[in-house]
Amino acid sequence: MAKGRKRSNEPKGRKITLKMAKLALKLTMDGKRRLDLSNMEIAIFPKCILKLCDVDELDLSRNLLKKLPNSIDKFVNLRWLDLHSNQLDHIPEAIGRLQNLHSLNLCNNHLSTVGLPSEIGLLRKLRSLNLGMNVLERIPSSIAGLKELRHVALFNNLLTREPDCLRNLPHLESVNLKCNPIPPEDDKGTGAVRRVECLYLVKESCLCASCLWKVKEDRRKVDSWLSEDHSHRKSRFSGMITPNSVAQEDQVTWR
Known part of the structure; x- marks a missing residue:
């Protein structure tokens, strides 16, 4: 190393200037201002974009971000925030002020249970929450306060039970718990663990007539099989059923 040159501990990545950020501003079909900085090899949150904090949507997905600053709360108008496919292991409490x-x-990302703050339960207008493909063993109980929540993705985590905080959400339509080590109900206490390979929970009103008939027929067959085995599996979410994987086409967006 040359004399006098210091080794930088900062992660390498692309530097984003205000000019570049302004060029990345787009107008969505419904007239919202979106700042799209996705897939640009950004390793450090660009402070310059705080001057564009009046945007409605912010896309920082598919980058190299390891940290989100407290200044994220400057984006007071933000309706849509995409941070998928980064290296985040912690979300600041300031997220609750959006x-x-x-x-x-x-x-x-790399989010564990301690990296997801309870302040996420302050996002009273939140309708869609995707926490899939992290290392969560449980989710904050404060999520029970998100009364407008419609869709929750928790696939590919380390959950060992279905979260109680989701049971009484009045508008919840779908929960994706695919690929979690959730033990079967009839194997409690035995130490047996299975992986849920495909589990979607939706309201019956979200299904067409043919899909609803098929789901009920499949459920009848399962109940019949369970009764023969002298066991009975109770529904964990009132008013919801488990459809086949093709019952809702929009589920592909969670995968």
Whole structure:
């Protein structure tokens, strides 16, 4: 190493200037201002974009971000925040101050239970929450306060039970718990563990007539099989059923 040159501990990545950020501004079909900085090899949150904090949507997905600053709360108008496919292991408490947020995507990061703050339960307008492909063993109980929540993705985590905090959410339509080590109900206490390879929970009103008939027929067959085996599996989420994988086409967006 040359004399006098210091080794930088900062992660390597692309530097984003304000000019570059302004060029990345787009107008969505419904007239929202979106700042799209996805897939740009960004390793450090660009402070310059705080000057564009009046945007409605912010896409920082598919980058190299390891940290999100507290200044994220400057984006007071934000309705849509996409941070999927980064290297985040912690979300700041300031996330709870994004009171207009409707959609939050944190899929495919390094988030553990301690890295997800309880303040996420302050996002009262949140309708879609994607926490798939992390290392979560449980989720904050404060999520029970998200009364507008419609869709939750928790696939590919380390959950060993279905989260109690989701049971009484009035508008919940779908929960994706695919690929979690959730033990079967009739194997409690035995130490047996299985992986849930495909589990979607939806309201009956979300299914067409043919799909609803098929689901009920499959459920009848399963109940019949369980009764023969002298066991009975109770539904964990009132008013919801488990459809086949093709019952809702939009489920492909969670995969």
